[in-house]
Structures are given as structure tokens and as C-alpha cells.
Amino acid sequence: MMGAALTLGRPAARALLYPICVYFLFASWTAHRAIARFRERAIGCPAGWADLLRHYYAFAATILDRVYFLRCRFDLFDIRFHGLEALEHGLAKGCGCILLGAHLGSFEVVRAVGLLGRQLDVMVVMDEHNAPLMRDLTETLNPTVAATVIQAGGVEAMLQVKECLERGGIVGMMGDRATSREQTMECPFFGHKARFPTGALRLASLLGVPVVLFFGLYRGGNRYDVYFESFSDGVHAPHDLQEAVLQRDIQRYAGRLEEACRLAPDNWFNFYEFWDDEAH
Amino acid sequence: MGQDQSGLSSIEQELAELIVRTLKLKIHPMSIEPEAPLFGEGLGLDSIDALELSLAISQTYGYQLKSSDPEIKAIFSSLRALAKAIEKNRTK
Numbered sequence: 001m002m003g004a005a006l007t008l009g010r011p012a013a014r015a016l017l018y019p020i021c022v023y024f025l026f027a028s029w030t031a032h033r034a035i036a037r038f039r040e041r042a043i044g045c046p047a048g049w050a051d052l053l054r055h056y057y058a059f060a061a062t063i064l065d066r067v068y069f070l071r072c073r074f075d076l077f078d079i080r081f082h083g084l085e086a087l088e089h090g091l092a093k094g095c096g097c098i099l100l101g102a103h104l105g106s107f108e109v110v111r112a113v114g115l116l117g118r119q120l121d122v123m124v125v126m127d128e129h130n131a132p133l134m135r136d137l138t139e140t141l142n143p144t145v146a147a148t149v150i151q152a153g154g155v156e157a158m159l160q161v162k163e164c165l166e167r168g169g170i171v172g173m174m175g176d177r178a179t180s181r182e183q184t185m186e187c188p189f190f191g192h193k194a195r196f197p198t199g200a201l202r203l204a205s206l207l208g209v210p211v212v213l214f215f216g217l218y219r220g221g222n223r224y225d226v227y228f229e230s231f232s233d234g235v236h237a238p239h240d241l242q243e244a245v246l247q248r249d250i251q252r253y254a255g256r257l258e259e260a261c262r263l264a265p266d267n268w269f270n271f272y273e274f275w276d277d278e279a280h
Numbered sequence: 281m282g283q284d285q286s287g288l289s290s291i292e293q294e295l296a297e298l299i300v301r302t303l304k305l306k307i308h309p310m311s312i313e314p315e316a317p318l319f320g321e322g323l324g325l326d327s328i329d330a331l332e333l334s335l336a337i338s339q340t341y342g343y344q345l346k347s348s349d350p351e352i353k354a355i356f357s358s359l360r361a362l363a364k365a366i367e368k369n370r371t372k
Contacts (some may be wrong), residue, residue, distance in 0.1 A: 097363035155356045156353065161349035183326055201330050206335070 003135060010076055010222070013064055025049065029055075031271035038268050039273075041190040042261050051266075055203045055241035058266040062106040066134075069108045070141040076222060079112050082233055083228040087113070087170075090212040093234065096165035098204050100231060100258055101214040102176040103167040105267040109224050110172055111145065121169030125161065126234040128150040135171050152179060158187045158203070165209050172214065173200040175253050177270060186276065190258055193276045196250050201232075204243070210234040217264040225263075229256065288314055292363045299359075302336040303329050314360040330356060337362075342371035 005013040024031065035055050036047040047055070068076055090097035099122075101107050113120055128135045128151050138146040139253075150160045161171050178184045178197035185198050204211045213229040231253070237245040261268055286309065287298060296309035298372065299318070302321045305326065312323070334345040343366055355365045 121325055153336070154353070155330040155345075156347045157332065158327045159345060159352070162331060163347055181320060183328075199326070199328055203331070206328065206332055237352060245363045 002067055002140070005064055006071070010064075010068065014061065017057060017064060021053055022099060023058055024056045025052055026179060029273070031165065035268070035275060038270075038274065039265060042258070043191060043265050044269070049096075051055050055266045058218055059269050062269075065218075066105065066108045066137070069106075069111055070145055072142075074112050077112075078221075078223045079109065079226060080224070081116070081226045081228070084116070084207050086212050086228040086230040089230055089273040090210040091168070093210055094168055095207075095209050095234070096167065096169050096171065097210045097212050098165075098200055098216040099170055099172040100175045100200050100211050100253065101212060101216070102174060102262055103170060103194070103269045104176070104257070105172070105217040105264060106213055106224065107172060107214070109226055110214060112226065121164060121167055122172065123150055123160070123164045123169060124172040125157065126151045140231060159179055161203065161253075162207060165207060169242075175200050176257060185247060185250045187247070187254050189254045189275070194254075195201070195276060196254060198246055199216045201246055201249050201253075204232065204234060205207045205237055208234045208236055213253070215260040217260065219264065227260065232258075289363065290360055291367055295363045295366065296311060296359060298336055298340060299333060312359050315358050318362070319322075319356060331372055337366060341366050343369040
């Protein structure tokens with residue numbers, strides 16, 4: 001598929017996505033159920049076959065587009081930035097910042113910030129245990145980018161994050177999907193309890209760095225809308241209030257994520273039982 | 281009952297106290313097994329706890345832990361290994 005993407009070009013490769021999506025439509029019952037539940041809770045609409053197909057297509061398209069992003073072919077896209085001043089504000093303190101995103105749309109599109117004529121030191125924390133294929137893909141297409149991926153978990157990962165922030169760099173992290181062994185906190189998401197990882201926010205408070213929200217939404221065709229939003233200024237919370245502040249911030253993150261989901265419901269790529277009440 | 285019941289050397293005892301104090305653990309420092317894993321399954325500490333501990337180590341002993349250290353995984357593998365690395369690299 002990667003070869004096809006590069007030799008045939010984006011339009012032809014996108015045509016190939018349709019049969020793949022139709023296959024998923026019939027093959028993946030878990031994903032199907034997860035999408036249906038999400039749509040019902042997020043936008044109050046049940047998912048028909050056409051909605052499912054559109055959802056899978058959005059997912060497949062963003063995966064395909066990673067190939068082009070990794071090859072720095074941003075010229076193929078219409079990428080619109082919103083709230084860039086939030087990123088500037090986050091970096092103004094001079095101690096780097098954490099970009100807190102989600103499995104909503106594309107995170108890889110963040111590399112397009114290089115287009116803005118600024119040389120930014122961006123590293124992204126990823127749980128590559130779950131995506132060895134993605135790691136190989138990145139390694140093959142762009143070893144320079146592969147070197148900026150921090151493998152989640154482990155002491156050395158967090159030291160890498162700290163070192164990047166000390167250089168004034170940006171560290172991208174996901175705030176919606178908890179890996180095993182990671183601490184989580186429960187909070188309502190679209191009215192039902194779900195668990196969110198607390199790692200990024202604990203890290204920001206420990207190191208005193210600002211957090212900027214990031215959502216790279218795929219809007220169909222070749223268009224991406226990239227949103228930055230100020231979230232916190234990297235102020236240490238007093239010890240006795242840390243837990244309460246964390247709970248409040250997780251809730252605030254979930255609220256902003258809800259808003260972003262409403263803008264592009266077919267960009268929700270958590271294809272598993274997201275809410276606590278589904279696990280039984 | 282022996283005077284060194286915990287089996288910890290003095291630097292290990294000091295480090296055990298630093299760990300409990302920094303991470304606000306509700307256990308006695310002497311109950312930390314010197315050879316048991318500190319993170320993951322051991323005390324249930326995660327990588328952000330590890331980072332917090334590395335900041336405390338740098339402040340207390342002037343030893344800056346680095347991700348580029350090829351031994352980093354081994355250093356953090358147990359109380360004993362960490363204490364050994366501190367003894368070797370401390371500047372205060």
C-alpha cells in the first residue's frame with residue numbers, strides 16, 4: 001500500500017481505499033459497535049451503513065496521508081491552521097510545551113507546522129507496542145522523523161520528554177487512550193463515565209510546562225483543519241490540591257475533546273469500548 | 281534481631297527514604313526489597329514517577345540521569361542498582 005501510495009499518487013491510492021473500507025465494514029464487528037456507540041452518544045444519531053463507510057474511509061484516508069506527511073508532501077494538501085497564537089503563547093515561556101491531542105483525525109499533520117517558516121523541535125510520544133507496522137513505515141519513509149518518536153512507557157521515554165522540553169521543544173502526547181500500567185482518572189464523556197490517562201497533565205505539572213491542545217481534523221478531500229488551543233500555563237499546583245486540580249483538568253480536557261468530536265464525528269478513531277459501562 | 285535487619289546499605293536506606301518521601305508512598309522505606317523492580321509490577325510506580333524521582337536525585341546528589349545513558353534501564357531496575365549508580369556518579 002505504501003508503494004502504491006508513492007508511485008500511483010494520492011488520487012489513485014485513495015480509490016484503493018474503498019475496497020479496503022468495504023472489507024472492514026463486514027469484517028470488524030468490534031469497531032463497528034464502537035463507532036455506533038460513539039455516534040449515538042456524541043451526536044445522538046445511530047450509525048447506518050453509509051455512516052460506517054464514511055467513518056472507515058476517514059480513518060483509512062488519514063493513515064494513507066501519513067505516508068505523504070512523512071515524505072513532507074504538504075503541497076498536496078489544503079491545511080488550515082486555527083489558533084496558532086495559542087502555540088506561540090505556549091512556547092513564549094521558553095521552557096517548551098506539551099501538545100495534548102487525541103486519536104481524533106490526524107496527529108501526524110502536526111509536522112506541517114514546519115510550513116510556517118519556523119524550525120520547531122517536535123517529538124511525539126507513541127505507544128508503538130500496538131503499532132509496530134506504523135513504526136516500520138515511519139522508519140522507511142523518513143528516518144529523521146522516526147528519530148523524533150518517543151516510545152511510550154519506561155524511564156528513558158520520560159527523560160527524553162524532559163530533555164526535549166529543556167531544549168524549548170514541543171512534545172506531542174495523546175490524552176484519550178490509556179495504555180496498561182498508566183494511571184487514569186474517571187470522568188464523564190458525552191454523559192457517560194470513561195477513563196482518561198493522566199500522564200500528560202501530571203508531566204506538565206511536574207515540569208511546570210504549558211499545555212496546548214491540538215486537534216488535526218480531516219475534513220474530506222485534501223483538507224485538514226488544525227486547531228491549537230491554550231489549556232494551561234504550567235503553574236505548579238500546591239501538593240494538597242494536586243488531585244483536585246488534576247480531576248478538574250481531565251474534565252476540562254474531556255469537554256474540549258467533546259467539542260472537537262462534534263466538529264468531525266467521523267474522525268473518532270478509538271475503535272474499542274471507550275466507556276466504562278461497555279466493558280461488561 | 282540484627283542491627284541491619286533490612287539488609288540495606290546506608291546509601292540504599294537514604295535512597296529508599298527519598299523514594300518514599302518524593303513519591304508520597306504509604307509504605308515504610310525499609311520495606312522496599314533492594315533487588316525487586318521499582319517500576320511497573322514492583323511498587324506500582326509508572327514512568328512519570330520515575331521522572332519525578334530522577335529530578336529528586338539530581339537535586340539531592342547532583343547526578344543528572346540522561347536518556348542517552350545506555351545503562352538507563354538497568355540503573356532504574358532496582359533500589360540496589362539505582363543506589364550503585366548514585367554512589368558512582370554523585371557530585372554532592
